[in-house]
Amino acid sequence: MASATQKAVGGKYMSIGATKATESKAPKGARSSGRAGKIANLESADVEFINVTKTFNDANAVDDLNLRVEAGEFFSLLGPSGCGKTTSLRMLGGFEDPTKGRILLGGQDVTNLPPYRRDVNTVFQSYALFPHLNVFENVAFGLRRQRIEKNEIKRRVGEMLEIVDLPNYEKRQSSQLSGGQQQRVALARALVNQPKLLLLDEPMSALDAKLRRQMQIELKRIQTQVGITFLYVTHDQEEAMTMSDRLAVMWHGRIEGMGSPKDVYDNPTTEFVASFLGASNLLAGSIVSTSGSRTTIAIDGGGTIVVPADRVPDLGGSAAVKVGVRPEKIGILPAGTAVAADHNSIGGRVRVSTFTGVGNQYIVETTLGVEVTAYAQNIGHQLAPRSGDEVVLSWPVEHTFTVKPLPTTVEINETEGD
Amino acid sequence: MTLLDQPTALEVPQLEATKKRRWTRFVLPTYSWLVIAYLVFPIVIMIFYSFNKTIGSMQLVSFSWNGFTSQWYHQWSNVPGLTASFWLSIRLALVSTLIATVLGTMLAIALVRYRSPRFRGKGAFEQVIFLNIAAPEIVMGASLLGLFVTFNIGRGFLTLVLAHVMFSIAYVTVTVRARLAGFDTALEEAAYDLGATPAVTFSRVTLPLIMPGVLAGALMAFAISIDDFVTSNFLSGSSVPFPVWVFGATRVGIPPQVFVFGTAIFTVGIGCAILSIVLARKKA
Numbered sequence: 056m057a058s059a060t061q062k063a064v065g066g067k068y069m070s071i072g073a074t075k076a077t078e079s080k081a082p083k084g085a086r087s088s089g090r091a092g093k094i095a096n097l098e099s100a101d102v103e104f105i106n107v108t109k110t111f112n113d114a115n116a117v118d119d120l121n122l123r124v125e126a127g128e129f130f131s132l133l134g135p136s137g138c139g140k141t142t143s144l145r146m147l148g149g150f151e152d153p154t155k156g157r158i159l160l161g162g163q164d165v166t167n168l169p170p171y172r173r174d175v176n177t178v179f180q181s182y183a184l185f186p187h188l189n190v191f192e193n194v195a196f197g198l199r200r201q202r203i204e205k206n207e208i209k210r211r212v213g214e215m216l217e218i219v220d221l222p223n224y225e226k227r228q229s230s231q232l233s234g235g236q237q238q239r240v241a242l243a244r245a246l247v248n249q250p251k252l253l254l255l256d257e258p259m260s261a262l263d264a265k266l267r268r269q270m271q272i273e274l275k276r277i278q279t280q281v282g283i284t285f286l287y288v289t290h291d292q293e294e295a296m297t298m299s300d301r302l303a304v305m306w307h308g309r310i311e312g313m314g315s316p317k318d319v320y321d322n323p324t325t326e327f328v329a330s331f332l333g334a335s336n337l338l339a340g341s342i343v344s345t346s347g348s349r350t351t352i353a354i355d356g357g358g359t360i361v362v363p364a365d366r367v368p369d370l371g372g373s374a375a376v377k378v379g380v381r382p383e384k385i386g387i388l389p390a391g392t393a394v395a396a397d398h399n400s401i402g403g404r405v406r407v408s409t410f411t412g413v414g415n416q417y418i419v420e421t422t423l424g425v426e427v428t429a430y431a432q433n434i435g436h437q438l439a440p441r442s443g444d445e446v447v448l449s450w451p452v453e454h455t456f457t458v459k460p461l462p463t464t465v466e467i468n469e470t471e472g473d
Numbered sequence: 474m475t476l477l478d479q480p481t482a483l484e485v486p487q488l489e490a491t492k493k494r495r496w497t498r499f500v501l502p503t504y505s506w507l508v509i510a511y512l513v514f515p516i517v518i519m520i521f522y523s524f525n526k527t528i529g530s531m532q533l534v535s536f537s538w539n540g541f542t543s544q545w546y547h548q549w550s551n552v553p554g555l556t557a558s559f560w561l562s563i564r565l566a567l568v569s570t571l572i573a574t575v576l577g578t579m580l581a582i583a584l585v586r587y588r589s590p591r592f593r594g595k596g597a598f599e600q601v602i603f604l605n606i607a608a609p610e611i612v613m614g615a616s617l618l619g620l621f622v623t624f625n626i627g628r629g630f631l632t633l634v635l636a637h638v639m640f641s642i643a644y645v646t647v648t649v650r651a652r653l654a655g656f657d658t659a660l661e662e663a664a665y666d667l668g669a670t671p672a673v674t675f676s677r678v679t680l681p682l683i684m685p686g687v688l689a690g691a692l693m694a695f696a697i698s699i700d701d702f703v704t705s706n707f708l709s710g711s712s713v714p715f716p717v718w719v720f721g722a723t724r725v726g727i728p729p730q731v732f733v734f735g736t737a738i739f740t741v742g743i744g745c746a747i748l749s750i751v752l753a754r755k756k757a
Contacts, residue, residue: 150662170665183663187681196677197667248667 101126102147102252102286107156109142109308116142118308120156124252124286124301129278131287131295134305135331140288143305144254147286148177161251171200176245177254180261182237184229190216190240191225197248215247218277235266242274246281255287259294271297292332296320304328321381324368326458329379336382336427339460341374342367349452352378356423360399362455370459377460382430384454387417390445400449401427405442415439419448516739523732533726545729552728558718559734565630565714566698569637574691576638577645578683584646585653605643613640614707621708628710636708637698644697645690652686692745699738 102124109117117139124130132140145151147158149170157166165173176197184193194212203211216222219239229237238258245253255274259267275298278285289295295302296316303313304327312319312328323329329337340354350364360378370376380399394400403421414432417440421427429448431439440446523546526539550556583592584599617636621628660682664674680687702716709717719731 148662148666150665170662171668171670175666177663177666179659179663181657181659183657183659185660185663185678196664196669200668200673244663244667 101161101284103159104143104147105157105159107143107146107153107158109139109146109151110154111142115139115308117146117153120308120310122303122310122313124284126161126284127282129275129285129287129298129300131289131299131302132305133289133292133295133302133332134311135290138305139308140290140305141256142308144177144256144286144288147252148175148254149173174251175254176248176250176252177256178238178241178245178258180256180258182241182258182261184237184240184244186229188229189225190221190227190229190232193229193240194244194247196244201248211247212243215243218246218280219243220273234261235270238262238270242277246277246283249281250283252284252286255285257289259289259291267294274298296332304332306331321454322366322456323379323458326377326461329377329456329458334382334428335379336385337377337379337458338423338425338427339375339377342370342376350457352376352457354378354423356421356425358401358423360455361452362457363452366455367457368459375460376457379456379458380450380454382416382428383432385427385429385448385450387419387429387431387440388447388449389440390447392447394447394449395451397452398449399452399455400447402445402447403427405440405444405446408440408442410439417446419446421448519732520736520739523729523736525729527729531726532728534729534732545733549730549733552730554713555715555718555722555728555730555734558713558715561630561712562699562715565633565637566695569634569641569698570691570694572634573638573641573694574645574687577642577690577694578649578687580642581646581649581653582679585650585656602643602646605640606647610640610701610703614704617704618707628708629712632708632710633705633712633714636704637701640701640704641694641697644693645687648690648693649683649686652683652689656682696742 102122104120104122107117107120108115116137120139120143122143132143134140142151146153147160149165149168149172153166157164159165160173160175185196188196191212194215195208198208198211212225213222216224219242221236221239221243224232224236224240229240232240238261241258259270262270271294274285278298287295287298299316301313301315302319304311304319306327311325312323312332319328320332323332323335326337329335338354338356338360340352340360343351343353343359345351345364345367348364349361350367352360352362354360362378367376388394390402401421401423403419405417406420406426407416407418409416410433412433414430417429417431419427419429427448522534522536524541524543525534526542526544527533527535528539580598580602584595584602587595589595613636617632617639618628621632626632656679660678661674664678665671669677700716701714702720705714706717706720713721715734719727722728722731
């Protein structure tokens with residue numbers, strides 16, 4: 056796990072240490088400028104969690120979290136329910152106090168600031184629109200607290216409702232709005248304050264699948280338009296991958312993997328990330344040898360698989376490892392076909408072949424005694440193998456990854472929520 | 474064809490159902506009107522006799538019809554003790570309602586929001602609230618009298634206010650707490666998030682949203698206060714509230730102005746009820 060974070064964050068670890076030293080010298084000044092920051096927010100925004108731990112009833116909801124989000128980034132915290140992602144977000148919003156550690160916002164220590172003194176706005180999971188106020192007053196709520204002049208409020212609210220595509224909705228009551236419209240109002244209410252950072256707590260979970268996909272694109276468009284840092288919390292991996300510049304996969308209060316969606320997906324560094332983010336075939340084995348840029352791993356059921364040497368994580372002296380490959384990276388060839396150079400291959404027999412519309416999913420009983428799932432796109436020019444057919448599964452060495460096995464068999468079934 | 478057939482197939486059982494319900498459908502309306510009559514009849518009698526003439530020079534209510542008059546409405550303030558006691562009751566109800574509503578609302582919020590480590594004795598508090606409602610008023614009245622006599626506190630407006638606040642708080646607390654139970658605390662978090670301090674959050678978000686509960690509690694406190702007899706009778710001393718005065722008057726006979734005040738209180742009550750219905754409809 057530690058290696059995972061380090062690999063992804065790299066040199067930023069060093070910069071956190073540096074900030075820590077300078078920050079602790081002037082916490083008072085940082086606090087007062089934080090207060091002013093609610094009104095004027097001109098500095099670049101970034102978020103830092105420094106060794107943050109949150110304990111509820113002796114259990115660590117967030118466990119020694121170190122995280123840095125750059126200004127203007129769309130960053131997602133992704134994980135199953137109870138992984139600590141929402142707690143992290145709530146600590147950033149000021150609704151929970153960290154048990155240990157510090158939180159910086161734009162270089163200022165905000166750890167002990169109440170929510171109303173933080174230059175952060177939140178889109179709540181339930182939207183939390185004020186039911187006694189109409190759309191205009193809901194959106195204007197934050198501006199009124201800043202005692203902004205009336206005409207200016209009117210202009211900015213109108214502008215923001217335009218951006219979220221709800222013009223002329225000012226007079227509506229929030230109870231008269233659909234779920235998608237309520238979400239847009241919640242977004243407008245937060246964004247109109249031009250915060251340094253926008254927190255979004257599973258804002259799509261109440262929307263149906265079609266609207267959700269539409270809102271994902273919309274949200275990304277708005278983020279690009281307003282240029283504010285977004286911190287997005289979700290359990291939906293597709294949602295996180297669609298919108299994020301970078302994402303972190305959380306589990307048991309820790310970050311299991313972090314980076315761009317493509318990096319984290321293509322090169323998962325832990326068994327949890329490999330199973331949670333998309334689907335993975337994981338084969339248990341042990342390292343045999345490394346020569347040059349290639350490491351050979353003996354699979355427990357027999358046979359060997361070659362992986363790029365730089366993708367072997369720090370195993371702490373043990374040779375036990377799990378080799379992984381994504382189902383869509385595997386090519387299915389008729390038995391006896393010659394395998395291309397620099398490819399891994401396993402022979403097997405198709406047990407189940409399922410047509411899913413966009414493709415075919417195969418479950419292949421391999422000669423290693425394990426089942427492997429492979430996925431072929433429905434592009435029409437291949438002959439689809441049927442169940443019972445002998446096949447060879449082959450994929451490039453480059454698409455093979457290795458992860459450190461989990462100490463015990465742990466259930467990772469919470470992948471898809473609601 | 475099948476599409477055309479379907480409606481008729483559905484209509485038949487519906488017709489049978491209406492036939493079967495033919496006489497039973499009168500049960501509920503009849504029952505409702507009987508209950509309403511049962512509740513309203515005494516009040517109608519009171520209103521009716523407030524327009525009755527009196528015989529003789531005593532000007533006391535008699536329950537035989539002596540002819541219509543609106544005399545008592547013109548001379549509503551002709552009985553000095555009665556008018557004074559009426560205004561005393563109004564003042565008493567307003568002051569005690571105000572105090573009880575503020576204290577009761579605060580208590581309700583504390584009971585809903587805070588738990589053991591921060592609010593020790595919460596369980597005991599809940600029991601006291603319940604006891605306050607359940608305890609016989611005669612016990613409260615007698616013990617309050619004992620208390621004030623022991624500590625040599627003169628009975629009057631102040632002791633009445635203290636007593637009325639005491640027995641109204643529980644009603645306000647229970648009503649406001651019911652309203653708070655369904656309150657989404659994310660709304661308050663949203664207000665903090667948008668830069669509102671706790672005080673602003675309370676006045677702009679929490680209070681407006683629990684206002685129906687607060688008003689209902691206040692109305693209850695007012696109604697309980699204005700017609701309280703038992704406790705007030707123990708504590709009135711020289712300031713006599715309306716119900717105590719009326720009770721005292723029954724020994725010699727009550728002046729018809731009592732019915733005028735009764736009718737006025739009832740009319741204001743009905744007016745409030747109608748107003749609240751109209752406002753609720755307008756909002757919906």
